[in-house]
Amino acid sequence: MKKWSVLWVLAVFVLASLASAQQNLIKVNLQLKWFPQAQFAGFFVAKERGFFRAQGLDVTLLPAGDQSPIQVVQSGAADFGTTWIADLLTARERGIPVVHLAQIFQRSGFTLVALKSSNIKNLCTDMKGKSVGVWPSGNEYPAVALFRKCGLTSSLDPRATNPDVTAVSYPFDPSLVFPDKVQLVAAMTYNEVNQIAGLGYDETKVDVFKLADEGINLLEDLIFTTERVLNERNFKGSGLTGRQVAARLIRASIQGWNWAVANQAETVEKYVLPVCGNTCKGSGTRADAKGHQTWQMAEIAKLYNAGATTKGWAGFLVPADYQASVRLLREQGILTKDPPATTVDYGPWEAATGKRARDWK
Amino acid sequence: MTRISPQLGPMLVVALIVLALYWPLMYLANIPAAQRALDTGAALPCKTAFECATQLRSPVLPSPQQLWNGFRNLMFPLNSPNAIPLNAAVTALETVVGLLLAALVGFFFAIGIVASRAFERSLLPWIVASQTIPVIAIAPMLVVLLGQYGVQGWIPKAIIAAYIAFFPIAIGVAKGLKSPDPLSLDLMKTYNANNWQTYLMLRFPASIPYLFTAFKVAMTAALIGAIVAEISTISFQGIGKMLAENSRASDVVAMWVIMLSSAVLGILLVALVNWTERLVTPWQRAKVAATPMPKQARVSKQEGG
Amino acid sequence: MVVQPSKPALSRVLLDWMLLVLGFGLLLWFIAIWWNQSEPASDAQKLLIWGGFLLAALGIARVANQFVNTTNPVIGFTPAALTLLVVVVTAEALLRAYQVPPGLIPTPSRVLSTFFAVRDVLLQDAFQTVVLEALVGYLIGCGLGVITALLVSRYVFLERGLLPYATVFSSIPIVALAPVLVKMVGIDWQSKAVIVAITVFFPVVVNTFRGLTEVSPLSLDLMRSYAASEVQQYRWLRLPNALPFIFNALKLGTTLAMIGAIVGEFFGANGQGLGFRIQIEAGRFGFDIVWSAIIVASLIGIAWYNLVAWLERRLTGWHVSFR
Structure with a gap:
């Protein structure tokens, strides 16, 4: 009798999880800048701890090798991506309509x-x-x-x-x-x-x-997408606009990052090491993957827990930092003109956090 | 043909010599690297340079034991996205589809070349020139471009494979279409056959052996194209992706295993062409068997790539 | 005009050229008016471009017939040159009409002006890639290939023991060797030369061997009856017979060498080389420079191929295929 009830509970559980899987999770591809490692810990946490799912998203995290994340997103193989600001701004100048959505790392490493x-x-x-x-x-x-x-x-x-x-x-x-x-x-x-x-x-x-x-403080890991995705009226038939999907992605990602930085040992053990292959290992005397990733997680936390994040504005691109990056790239002739205002879109981040960019002090 | 091939003995001897030479070579190559690693204090489960030579993380030449372990790691489970079988299957699919695509385009160009001198004059130089363009340079552009129109995944790689495979097919088939002797062509004329009939009844059948010879060369070319495309563009599956990934991760043993597997894949794919050829043109085999080979004029049975 | 077996009426010839000129005129006119525009063109204008392309293509197809029988290689090249021109002009017009961003596909005019601006660096890159990597590797690979083939054709044991491997190995995708060899030999040019050498080696062995052994038994018997030594046999019969086969492999090798060198640079380069340039610039959307590098690589590839073909004509002019 007891055995049967266990089976019943199991069956109900399976059906329920099936139903929730059917619950129109929106498929989103997020292109990482490199192979899985602690550099992307927040995203792994958001995925595995169900933060993305809670936002109605079924996110696939794509690893990157040689390819530029911008090319992947521009080609449509991914909807969102992470990259560095210099890469983003030069692509924008070359006519690729990429848009900055959220700044994960507040300092250059x-x-x-x-x-x-x-x-x-x-x-x-x-x-x-x-x-x-x-x-x-x-x-x-x-x-x-x-x-x-x-x-x-x-x-x-x-x-x-x-x-x-x-x-x-x-x-x-x-x-x-x-x-x-x-x-x-x-x-x-x-x-x-x-x-x-x-x-x-x-x-x-x-x-x-x-x-x-x-004096070269060019901001690194950020979340971006293209104008095409952002202006989507009906993202992959989900009924949501591209902006709404972006806001949900940002909300879950920040949640994931905050958790990862607060629980570093658990993050490395449970969420980084299981997804990483060879690329997680260090070299020589520090070849052990766990040791290397633990160390990496601590260093990443320093880049995340800086600037705006310390004031509770995680993911916020500080306008002064942005302008400094642009000015630097222009002075060095890497950019020839100021990027258009549409290069940075605070809208999704504001929707995700409930803050307003112009309130930044 | 149950007779043992006279090649078997010498081939085995050569293989044994190579294998026997491998060990000393490996030690020769790895001992300096091992010494360096020991000097810098790398964590190795060994004491002397000689011992470490077979256990380096990035050996110059991997030891057979390392290769075997790497092989076991990368082969199983068969359907794992990080194992060779699945990735090799993806690359093989790209290659074969690319070859078929190339055959289509190659046939079109071959007919153009044979049928119209004007076509030949205006396009042939550029068909030849297209082969001097390093495919690796245009692959990234092509993939981003095709992505704009929703063409993603393995299809762009098949197209790139076709790009380098169509040339040998076009040239080979053109040769084949021209191969019927003038006498037969005259005969067709006397029968009042029109152009299409000449092609259908004379030129196409005559081009089949040429087609298969071209296919063998084109198959290798297509495989190279597919791998290069995977290396240089957006890819999440395939032998090329594994190569790029392990090169980035600096996993030398894995790189060796993948290299050897891709060699096997190339050999299998060409064997596939050979097998298809025998299936499609059984008369060719009969002809070869019937022609006695003069001892002095030994003919290698395969057309070189 | 040119020598023609049956002269078509002058009026038809004129009509063909008119088609061509009209098509080019349409395309060029559009490019001129859209030179400084930054909006996409209207549908009617896009249609006009396609119309211009079709007219020009039709014109070429008809005009080309007039060049079919010429023997002068320069005049005979005219249709091909026209084809290239129409493709380039149409591409320019279409890219401008659709306002395709230069980070995706640059216009031909942009590529040309960039090419002019960066030509010095590209030439340095070409020296590294072509002379140091491709040419050195090519010479070593071909040299070893011919020597191996000579040995293999001389000793039956080697033929049986080695040749099957060579045939099998020529169906291996050599690109897969590149990362391993770069790791093994280092990131300097030598590693790419090794890749190139291995790439060209197997086709040369297989082809040369065929040339050395596919001699007519009659000639061989004749040599024997004159009591010609082994060396004499090779000098006067086998080697001359093999030359066309060797050259086939050599011509094939030119393209393989270029691809091998460029692919090799993708796995590490010492700051120079066409592959290095292409990789760096493709990563930063500098496709105008990528295309410039492609132009350099193809021009060198074509020149190299033709050089080998010219050598072939000089050395094997007696052969059937040229008579």
């Missing part, structure tokens, strides 16, 4: 790492004639901005025949180029810095130059 023994003490004066390892696919802009700011030409510049700096493109594995081929290598505070340490070059042997300290 881009650094250049050099061996102490290479005697690079001041980037601008000591970089000339050196080789710098960078990543392609729109991830090289912070380095380009730095070169330009220092008045140096680089091999990334198609108009420089005799560049001051040789930029070497390498596929995201510092050991391939550093320290044999390049004196400086691009490294994110939350990933490659630890990988380089794992290769035997820890804090005592290398100098880590944060680009934010050099």
